[in-house]
Amino acid sequence: xxGAENESEFRHLLDWLTKHTGLKFxxxxxxxxxxxxxxxxxxxxxxxxxxxxxxxxxNPQLLSDTIDQLTVGETYFFREHQHFEFVRQKVIPDxxxxxxxxxxxxxxxxxxxxxxxxxxxxIVFTQEHTRSTILAxxxxxxxxxxxxxxxxxxxxxxxxxxxxxxxxxxxxxDHFTLSQRIKRRVQFQRLNLATNTYPSxxxxxxxxxxxxxxxxxxxxxxxxxxxxxxxxxxxxxPGGWLxxxxxxxxxxxxxxxxxxxxxxxxxxxxxLNAESAAKTAATGRSRSxxxxxxxxxxxxxxxxxxxxLPAKTPFPPPSHPVAxxxxxxxxxxxxxxxxxxxxxLELADDSDACLAQIKLVAATDPSxxxxxxxxxxxxxxxxxxxxxxxxxxxxxxxxxxxALESIRKAIFLxxxxxxxxxxxxxxxxxxxxxVSARKHFRRVCELCALGNxxxxxxxxxxxxxxxxxxxxxxxxxxxxxxxxx
Ligand SMILES: C[S@@+](CC[C@H](N)C(=O)[O-])C[C@H]1O[C@@H](n2cnc3c(N)ncnc32)[C@H](O)[C@@H]1O
Numbered sequence: 001x002x003g004a005e006n007e008s009e010f011r012h013l014l015d016w017l018t019k020h021t022g023l024k025f026x027x028x029x030x031x032x033x034x035x036x037x038x039x040x041x042x043x044x045x046x047x048x049x050x051x052x053x054x055x056x057x058x059n060p061q062l063l064s065d066t067i068d069q070l071t072v073g074e075t076y077f078f079r080e081h082q083h084f085e086f087v088r089q090k091v092i093p094d095x096x097x098x099x100x101x102x103x104x105x106x107x108x109x110x111x112x113x114x115x116x117x118x119x120x121x122x123i124v125f126t127q128e129h130t131r132s133t134i135l136a137x138x139x140x141x142x143x144x145x146x147x148x149x150x151x152x153x154x155x156x157x158x159x160x161x162x163x164x165x166x167x168x169x170x171x172x173x174d175h176f177t178l179s180q181r182i183k184r185r186v187q188f189q190r191l192n193l194a195t196n197t198y199p200s201x202x203x204x205x206x207x208x209x210x211x212x213x214x215x216x217x218x219x220x221x222x223x224x225x226x227x228x229x230x231x232x233x234x235x236x237x238p239g240g241w242l243x244x245x246x247x248x249x250x251x252x253x254x255x256x257x258x259x260x261x262x263x264x265x266x267x268x269x270x271x272l273n274a275e276s277a278a279k280t281a282a283t284g285r286s287r288s289x290x291x292x293x294x295x296x297x298x299x300x301x302x303x304x305x306x307x308x309l310p311a312k313t314p315f316p317p318p319s320h321p322v323a324x325x326x327x328x329x330x331x332x333x334x335x336x337x338x339x340x341x342x343x344x345l346e347l348a349d350d351s352d353a354c355l356a357q358i359k360l361v362a363a364t365d366p367s368x369x370x371x372x373x374x375x376x377x378x379x380x381x382x383x384x385x386x387x388x389x390x391x392x393x394x395x396x397x398x399x400x401x402x403a404l405e406s407i408r409k410a411i412f413l414x415x416x417x418x419x420x421x422x423x424x425x426x427x428x429x430x431x432x433x434x435v436s437a438r439k440h441f442r443r444v445c446e447l448c449a450l451g452n453x454x455x456x457x458x459x460x461x462x463x464x465x466x467x468x469x470x471x472x473x474x475x476x477x478x479x480x481x482x483x484x485x
Contacts, residue, residue, distance in 0.1 A: 009049035010034060016053050021067060021139065022194020022228075024221035036069050064141040071219050073113040073143050077152075078120045080214070081161035082405070083243050086264035087121065087210065091241050092128050095209050098239055098272075104131035105209045110193060110232070111216030112136035115147025115186065116156050119178060121212070122185040123164060135204050137191035144188045150178035194224050199235040207237045214245035222249075229254035236270035243267055246408050247415070252382070261381030263405060266412050351380040358389060370397055377406070384413040388420055388459055400427050418447045418468055419459040425475065434479050441479070444472040 014025045014033070025033050037052065044062060046052045056063045078084055095105050105125070109118035118136035125132040138144050154174055157165060169176040191203060193216065198205035211232055217225050232242055233255035244251065246266075252259050257268040354376040362369035370393040377386045387410040394403035404427055410420040425440035448469035455465050463471075 006049070013037070013049045013053045016056070017066070018221065020063075021192065022220045022224040023067070023070060024219065024224070033070065037066070040066055040069060061141065064139070068140050068142050073140060074215070075113040075116045076156050076159045076162065077116045077165045078159045078161035079117065080245060080265070081159060082264040083212070083214070084120055084124050084161070086243070086262070086267065087124055088128060090262070091210050092130050094239065102131065104133050106207060106237070107132055107134045107210040108205065108208050108212070108235070109134065109136040110191070110211055110213040112138050112147060112188070113140075113143050114156070115150065115188070116152070117212055117214065118147070118186045119150070119182055120165070122182045123168060125185065126182065132185065134186045135189065136186050137189050139190065139192050141190055144190055148188050150183045152176045152178070193228050194220065196231070198231055205235050208235050209237055209240045211235060211240070211242045214243065214248065217244065217248045225249050225251070226254045233257060233270060238270055239272045240270050241267055242269070246412050250413070259381055261377060261387070261409055263402075265405070266381065266409050351376070351383045351386060354380065355385055355389065362393060366393060366396055369393055382413060384410045384417065384420070385459055387413065388417070388423070391423060395423070395427060400431060403427055416447055417459065418444055418457050418465070421447065422468055422472060425472070429475060429479060438476060438479050441472045441476045445469060445476070448472070
């Protein structure tokens with residue numbers, strides 16, 4: 001077979017996989033995908049891509065193994081532990097107010113891999129004395145079988161909060177067996193999220209009070225994400241919550257979700273009633289963060305020298321008309337401590353005005369600016385620059401962990417933001433979290449490689465794409481050589 005024929009068979013195979021699983025295959029990763037598939041073909045003694053495709057259609061186990069290899073079933077207990085705190089502090093109390101103490105909360109871990117996520121939920125519900133039914137589904141039968149065995153290796157406990165699991169496991173060498181008490185709280189099932197099989201009372205996916213669908217949507221193309229988003233919305237009971245991972249695509253445009261941003265992250269909710277749904281839809285669309293215009297007029301939030309975290313430089317004077325209006329109002333309020341707060345109330349519906357005001361106040365009173373910014377992020381949860389600015393102010397206030405949370409939200413709202421990734425990585429490097437810092441510095445380099453070197457970066461202090469690319473490279477070299485303190 002010629003190289004071109006081979007390539008064409010390979011593409012047919014990928015198309016078939018996309019059609020049947022929803023998985024998308026990035027062009028720049030085709031070589032890696034091809035190597036993985038060839039390895040699988042060897043194990044079943046198949047030589048051609050067409051024959052392998054035929055085998056996939058007839059052999060569900062082979063399909064499951066292929067999915068396993070192509071997606072990383074990577075997971076661990078209490079991954080993004082702040083999500084579980086959100087469940088503890090918000091989702092459960094909210095549910096109790098709506099449904100009382102005796103009704104079981106209905107939860108679903110969609111794309112559960114080997115079960116750590118669903119079992120973490122079971123532990124939270126146990127600790128909170130909350131009755132529950134927990135459904136956990138995945139496309140991979142191998143992953144589900146492992147999840148049902150509930151025997152874990154130390155690698156599953158690498159998360160910050162995984163100590164919470166210890167009272168519920170029995171250790172034997174380097175194996176940890178989960179107690180029956182937790183295990184029996186979760187029902188596992190195979191379900192392909194890319195198919196139209198849910199919501200359905202037949203597989204128990206209706207009327208959910210909580211859905212976790214984290215680190216799964218990244219594998220799908222835009223159209224599949226849209227459909228999954230709509231279907232998950234339909235699976236939620238009114239007032240039910242959907243939690244995705246901070247690196248997942250945004251879902252707000254696809255269905256009537258309410259978006260709630262708080263200290264624990266950004267979360268989606270099916271509104272309790274149709275009226276609030278309409279309001280949410282209107283708010284969600286009135287300002288799309290992805291298309292926010294972070295142009296030069298608002299760029300001056302901080303200075304980011306290559307070798308350190310942002311310096312505590314005052315924000316430059318406002319140039320935007322709204323900012324000028326704010327400046328004059330603020331001047332007329334000089335000496336009045338409540339000026340910032342009342343001004344914020346006056347201009348609260350205009351996030352540009354909030355941004356301008358915060359920058360202005362930050363030049364003279366950073367702690368007041370921080371307070372105003374915190375309020376503004378609650379008022380405008382979808383405005384990326386407010387979360388970014390909040391992060392910058394928190395860094396200046398020496399609160400790096402809170403700053404990371406804010407920048408995480410900014411990244412959630414715009415995953416291509418060079419400045420957010422750069423600031424996030426800089427803070428993490430300072431915190432000694434080199435693996436994640438490296439990942440985000442690399443992302444900065446990738447994003448910069450796509451841009452024009454002379455362009456000034458949105459939200460920067462006038463730095464160009466080339467400036468930040470050089471700074472990120474320098475930080476990466478420092479991390480690689482581990483000359484960090
Ligand atoms: C990275 S793991 C995420 C595990 C867990 N949710 C977490 O965040 O730690 C991704 C999982 O998505 C599953 N997956 C991929 N495509 C899927 C599909 N079409 N339907 C259901 N699950 C799928 C994979 O089998 C894998 O177990």
